[in-house]
Amino acid sequence: MDNCIRNSAWLYDLDSRDNLRDDLPFYLEFAMKYPGEILELGCGTGRVALFLASKGIDVTGIDLSEQMLDVFKNKLGNVDNNSNMGKINLIHGNMKDFSLDKKFSMIVAPFRAFQAITDSNDVLNSLMCIRKHLDDEGIFIVNVFNPSPIMDESWIYPEKTQWKRVDEQTGNYVVKKHWGDKIDTVNQIIYPHFAFEVTYTNGKTERIVDDLPMKYYYSNQLRKVILDSGMSIIDEYSWYDKSPLDGREIIFVCKRDGNAKFQE
Numbered sequence: 001m002d003n004c005i006r007n008s009a010w011l012y013d014l015d016s017r018d019n020l021r022d023d024l025p026f027y028l029e030f031a032m033k034y035p036g037e038i039l040e041l042g043c044g045t046g047r048v049a050l051f052l053a054s055k056g057i058d059v060t061g062i063d064l065s066e067q068m069l070d071v072f073k074n075k076l077g078n079v080d081n082n083s084n085m086g087k088i089n090l091i092h093g094n095m096k097d098f099s100l101d102k103k104f105s106m107i108v109a110p111f112r113a114f115q116a117i118t119d120s121n122d123v124l125n126s127l128m129c130i131r132k133h134l135d136d137e138g139i140f141i142v143n144v145f146n147p148s149p150i151m152d153e154s155w156i157y158p159e160k161t162q163w164k165r166v167d168e169q170t171g172n173y174v175v176k177k178h179w180g181d182k183i184d185t186v187n188q189i190i191y192p193h194f195a196f197e198v199t200y201t202n203g204k205t206e207r208i209v210d211d212l213p214m215k216y217y218y219s220n221q222l223r224k225v226i227l228d229s230g231m232s233i234i235d236e237y238s239w240y241d242k243s244p245l246d247g248r249e250i251i252f253v254c255k256r257d258g259n260a261k262f263q264e
Contacts, residue, residue, distance in 0.1 A: 002064055002094060003116040005044070008208045009067035011196045012045050014167055014174055019111055019249075023143070024051045026240035027108055030253070031057050034139055036105025041095040041130075042113025046072040046088075050079075053086035060089040062098060064116075096122040096129075103133055107140045114142050115214040118189050120225075123215070127229030131256055140231065140254040146238065146247065147216045155183045155190060162194070173199040188216050219250050232257045 005012060024047075031038060031052055043049050043061025045068050053059050063069050069090055076088060091100075095109070096117050107130050117123050130140050148155070159179035166173050175197040182191040196208045217225075219236070226233060231254040238247025 003118065003213055004065035005210050005212065006065055006067045008196050008210045009045065009065060009071050011174060011208065012068065014165060020047065022240045023110055024048065028052060028055060030139065030141060031106055034105045036135065039104040039107040039133060041107065041109040042116065043072065044068045046075050048110050049088060050075060053088050056084050057086040059086060060091065062091045062093045062095055064094050066092055096126045098129055100133060103135045105135050105138045107134060109142045111143055112145065112214065115144050115216065116212065118213050118215045123225060124229055127226060131230050134256050136256065141251065143249055143251045144217050144222060146250050147218065151183065151216065152185055153183060156180055171201045190214050190216060217250065219245055222250060222252065226252060226254055230257050231255060
């Protein structure tokens with residue numbers, strides 16, 4: 001089964017960590033610098049796409065999870081009819097292999113989305129698809145977490161609480177927990193799991209679980225596979241304030257390498 005969020009899609013937007021807020025002005029800045037339509041890989045429930053569209057930018061979003069896209073579509077139904085709103089086109093598809101009849105000024109894979117591709121051949125194929133769909137002067141921005149210097153069995157950890165909050169819209173009390181029970185150090189894949197424990201206003205409780213295996217990269221490894229795909233890296237950061245590498249995140253801004261020899 002391909003990796004995506006299914007069971008807990010309707011709870012995804014309750015997560016308000018800084019990773020899921022601070023990147024929005026970052027992507028907007030680049031969208032203004034490279035005007036045109038944007039392709040978002042792993043668009044999920046529309047966190048990034050809706051923000052950019054609210055600024056008048058056209059966005060195409062691809063996601064493998066029908067459940068996440070259903071949440072996104074429900075949001076679209078509640079968006080006020082605004083002539084300044086950019087057009088949004090949603091596609092149920094897989095970022096590891098896609099073919100669209102257009103090219104984009106910017107392609108983004110925000111917050112861990114790219115790490116859901118765990119097979120190395122699929123990773124390269126995805127990057128080559130991305131390159132194919134970029135305008136000649138377009139950019140691709142990818143964001144992955146920066147792993148610990150040593151990734152081994154010590155990564156495994158028991159279930160613990162990540163956050164808890166009241167859902168203002170429903171009044172439900174939600175606790176998010178997570179744990180990791182396996183790591184593949186050869187293929188660099190971790191196996192985190194997360195659970196949402198929901199207490200409804202009528203007192204009923206429910207535990208919703210999703211699993212999301214993720215490939216992890218060190219910066220030199222991600223750099224190599226990007227170069228192998230026929231793209232070059234023009235900027236690299238560790239946070240959305242453009243801090244230099246060796247921080248919490250690895251953020252690469254990439255362009256097509258005009259010297260690469262690929263048939264398209």
